[in-house]
Amino acid sequence: MSGVPSPEPSTPDARPAPSHSSAPTAPPLVVVMGVSGSGKTTVGAALAQRLHVPFADADDFHPEANIAKMSAGVPLDDDDRWPWLAAIADWLVEHRESGGVASCSALKRAYRDVLVADTPQARFVHLHGDRAVLAARVAGRPGHFMPAALVDSQFATLEPLQPDEQGTTLDVDQSVDTLVDQSAAYLADAPASRADAGAPAPRTDQKGSPA
Numbered sequence: 787m788s789g790v791p792s793p794e795p796s797t798p799d800a801r802p803a804p805s806h807s808s809a810p811t812a813p814p815l816v817v818v819m820g821v822s823g824s825g826k827t828t829v830g831a832a833l834a835q836r837l838h839v840p841f842a843d844a845d846d847f848h849p850e851a852n853i854a855k856m857s858a859g860v861p862l863d864d865d866d867r868w869p870w871l872a873a874i875a876d877w878l879v880e881h882r883e884s885g886g887v888a889s890c891s892a893l894k895r896a897y898r899d900v901l902v903a904d905t906p907q908a909r910f911v912h913l914h915g916d917r918a919v920l921a922a923r924v925a926g927r928p929g930h931f932m933p934a935a936l937v938d939s940q941f942a943t944l945e946p947l948q949p950d951e952q953g954t955t956l957d958v959d960q961s962v963d964t965l966v967d968q969s970a971a972y973l974a975d976a977p978a979s980r981a982d983a984g985a986p987a988p989r990t991d992q993k994g995s996p997a
């Protein structure tokens with residue numbers, strides 16, 4: 787698909803590459819983001835397994851009222867999302883030493899800023915793809931509360947990663963293994979050192995190279 791970075795070389799093992807400095811390397815803290823159906827849960831869980839870190843799915847942090855609203859075909863609004871985002875931000879804080887992968891739509895810049903306010907070392911992996919591909923995946927996903935009819939509202943809300951955010955964008959129209967490889971390669975490219983924990987991480991472009 788055009789407009790999406792081409793695949794990066796795969797890595798056989800995504801543990802952070804040895805640092806050239808003497809600073810210890812912190813395990814990665816990652817938010818896998820994207821609209822409904824982009825593969826956040828599938829890729830996020832596989833990435834966490836590859837990195838040997840805990841995984842959290844933001845779906846599990848919704849209060850009942852949010853689930854009921856989405857099940858009824860009504861998109862969430864900001865007020866529905868703020869407490870939910872705060873809970874996921876807390877999870878990231880709790881895992882800043884161990885590392886972790888959280889899958890969360892994180893559709894707007896303001897949501898992402900809340901998510902990583904206290905964990906600036908966190909990086910985003912944006913799973914991005916064609917609306918038709920994602921709607922088909924949501925429609926074909928059994929037993930999930932999210933109706934395919936809400937995919938359009940998710941695209942309408944989505945704000946892509948901005949240049950000053952730490953993250954990369956991947957084309958979802960690839961195998962899960964390839965997406966995990968690409969995510970791991972991105973994370974290994976510029977691992978955060980423990981010294982960065984709790985302090986602003988070096989600014990990077992969206993491919994993770996030092997700015």
Ligand SMILES: Nc1ncnc2c1ncn2[C@@H]1O[C@H](COP(=O)(O)OP(=O)(O)O)[C@@H](O)[C@H]1O
Pocket residue numbers: 820821822823824825826827828829889923924926927928958959960961962965
């Ligand atoms: N890279 C992929 N290729 C093909 N199917 C995928 C891929 N990633 C996810 N899927 C499938 O698409 C559906 C939506 O994936 P899911 O991980 O639930 O997305 P999200 O958590 O972003 O809503 C699931 O049925 C999943 O098995």
Ligand SMILES: O=C(O)[C@H](O)[C@@H](O)[C@H](O)[C@H](O)COP(=O)(O)O
Pocket residue numbers: 821822823826827844845848856861862867891892893932940
């Ligand atoms: O509206 C939002 O802020 C998000 O979309 C969020 O609510 C989440 O995406 C849903 O829980 C659907 O779950 P999936 O994204 O896993 O389809």
